[in-house]
Amino acid sequence: MKLPSGSLRVRVYAGVDPLTGKRHYLTETIPAGRTAEREAEKVRTRFLNQVDEKRSPRTRATLNQLLDRWLEVVDIEPTTRMGYVNKLNKHVRPVLGKLPVGRLDAETLESFYASLRRCRDWCGGKAFVKHRVEGEHTCTTKCRPHVCKPLSASSVRQIHWILSGALSRAVRWRWIAVNPAGQAEPPAPPHPDPQPPNSADAARIINEAWRDPDWGALVWLAMTTGARRGELCALRWQHLDLTAGVLTLRRSSYLDEDGELREKDTKTHQQRRVALDPETIEVLRELHGRYLDRLAQLDADNDLADYVFSPEPDNSRGYRPDTITQRYGRLATRLGIDSHIHALRHYSATELINAGVDVRTVAGRLGHGGGGTTTLRVYAAWLSESDQRAAGTLAARMPPRPAAPTLRTAESSPYRAIAAELREQIATAMLRPGDQLPAVAELAAAYGVSVGTAHRAVVLLTAEGLVNVSRGRRATVTYA
Known part of the structure; x- marks a missing residue:
């Protein structure tokens, strides 16, 4: 088709759009020129090959439309879905949402990831003010100039895998021929670096939490069970x-x-049984006793379906997870400890590993899937500590290491050690004035050092006036 401007438009039928039900065409415009017809024929041939080989996109649907459709059919946990939706709405849709799925490629995705690593707000390097509220208002101290904050590598990787899952479904639906996310490279995975509280901080946390015994029991159980x-x-x-x-x-x-409290399966969709130590059993017995005392005051009956930890006197309602996080955060802040509630899970794991418990058992207590793969990857640093302890155990069983004659003194350098021993022999009259010292080669062989090191020892004694050296003769002890 020739346009009024002289340009040529190539249009090839590519089937019916599965989203809209309308006829779908591949189109491209060739600028006017002497070679326009030849270029248009090349484009037409390329389009026909793509249609024949089913490598052409069958829809003009945008990424927003794909994501909406994908979220309708994908089977994921409610909490996982909320996380996906938040990341897509905050980071993906504002930037790539209106782009046709067929135009997404590896370069576009990698450029998008790079921009998120520079600034999570997609500022493009431009300065602007982040207002506290929308519309006209009087700016307060909370309306501040924008400061670029990069999105973490782990969050960018999560966005990549979300997009990869949606685009993979688009390939299966034949919306597109190739998954561009499969060709794009996400950021490298961050190195796991759990920071559990040390033993001293753990003791301070427990003591502070025990101001409220029920809260202290929750923190205790988090530490001991993970x-x-x-x-x-x-x-x-x-x-x-x-x-x-x-x-x-x-x-x-x-x-x-909607912010309502709900329950679901555990993260791995499997229940697990965790053994309790006698001290933890006693903590829970005391907790249960306080629960029964409150019910007696309320003239209520106990119910096995009641929650163990609850903000209600009758334990009829469980805590909100964010309440636990915030309360523990305030506790750590009061103590001046940089910690969060999940760090108690790390504490439990690291203490078990350092105590010599095998990784598979630790993984079972924590509810890690993969037979301990996650545990091994995240807590490798503490496994290294266990390895160091094993090395120390082996060293303790080794026979005593023979001490070299030259190392029996406290001198730091070998030539000083040789000089000190010769000096002691002179002081105790083992070597008398006029006696010859052993030859430098003999000293080197006796003390297991080089000839140069033995020579330095003789030079040191000469400088102290204890030894006299003449050319062509052995060194002799000087007369007092």
């Missing part, structure tokens, strides 16, 4: 067997899109 905060919030008395000393983790609490 349970997730949502699992602690969903824990009920029927999940505790204090006689057998076993805790069963079946459910996890979370907040839905």
Whole structure:
């Protein structure tokens, strides 16, 4: 088709758009010129090949439309879905949402990732003021100039895998022929660096938390079992067997899109049984006793379905996970400790590993999937500490190391050690005035050093006036 400007438009039928049901065409405009017809024929041939080989996009749908459709059919956990939606709405849709899916390529995605690593607000390097409220208003101290803050590598990787999942579904639906995310390279995974509290800080945390014994019991259980905060919030008395000393983790609490408290399966969709030590059993017995005392005051009956940890006197409602996070954060801030509630899970894991417990058992207590792969990757640094302790154990069983004659003195350098021993022999009259010292080569062989080192020892004694050296003769002890 020739346009009024002289340009040529190539248009090839590519089927029916599965989203709109309308006829879909591949189009491209060739600028006017002497070679326009030849270039147009090349484009037409390329389009026909793409259609024949089913490598052409079948839709003009945008990325926003693909994401909406994908979120309708993908089967994921509610909390995972909320995380996906938040990241897509905040970072992806404003920038790439209106772009046709067929025009996405690896370069576009990698440029997008690079921009997020520079600034999460997609500022483009331009200065602007971040206003506290929208519309006309009087700026306050909370309306501040924008400061670029990069998005973490882990968050960019999560965005990449979200897009990869949606685009993979688009390939399956034949919206596009190739998944561009499969050709794009996300940021390298960050090196795991858990920072659990040390033993001294853990003791301070427990002592501070025990100002409220019920809260202290929750912190104690988080440390000793490594349970997730949502699992602690969903824990009920029927999940505790204090006689057998076993805790069963079946459910996890979370907040839905409306901020309402809900429960779901654990993160790995499997319940797990965690053995309790005698001290933890006693902590939970005392907690249960306080629970029964409150029910007696309220003239209420106990119910095994009641929550173990609750803000209500009758334990009828569990804690919100964010409440646990905020309360623990305030506790750590008061103590001047840089910590968060998930760090107690790290504390439990690292203490077990450092105590010599095998990785598979630690993974089972924490609820890690993959037979310990996650545990091994995240806590490799503490496994290294265990390896160092093993090396120390082996060293303790080794036979005593023979001490070299030259190292029996406290002198730091070998030639000083030789000079000190010769000096002692002179002082104790083992070497008398006029006696010859051994030849330099003999000293080197006797003390296991080089000839140069033995020579330095003789030079040192000569400088002190204890030895006299003449050309062509052995060094002799001087007369007092």
